[in-house]
Amino acid sequence: MVNIDFALSIGLYSILSIGLIILAWFFGRKQKDKDLSLDPKFIWFCSVCTYTYVQTKDVAFSVCPRCGSYNKRPTEGS
Numbered sequence: 005m006v007n008i009d010f011a012l013s014i015g016l017y018s019i020l021s022i023g024l025i026i027l028a029w030f031f032g033r034k035q036k037d038k039d040l041s042l043d044p045k046f047i048w049f050c051s052v053c054t055y056t057y058v059q060t061k062d063v064a065f066s067v068c069p070r071c072g073s074y075n076k077r078p079t080e081g082s
């Protein structure tokens with residue numbers, strides 16, 4: 005009985021350890037993905053043709069790749 009309990013606790017401990025490692029890896033990866041994801045200020049929304057596009061340059065105006073019209077920065081951050 006004692007041996008079984010001991011084995012059981014070792015097994016539970018192992019499962020918990022592996023679970024924690026998987027959780028840490030999962031959240032670490034999620035955080036990395038979040039860091040790699042696009043900043044909302046780089047996502048532009050054309051007011052003329054309603055086309056959504058990405059402009060990674062930090063500019064006040066950008067040209068819509070679809071209709072060629074100029075758009076003002078959608079959201080002024082901070």
Ligand SMILES: [Zn+2]
Binds near residue numbers: 052053070071
């Ligand atoms: Zn447009």
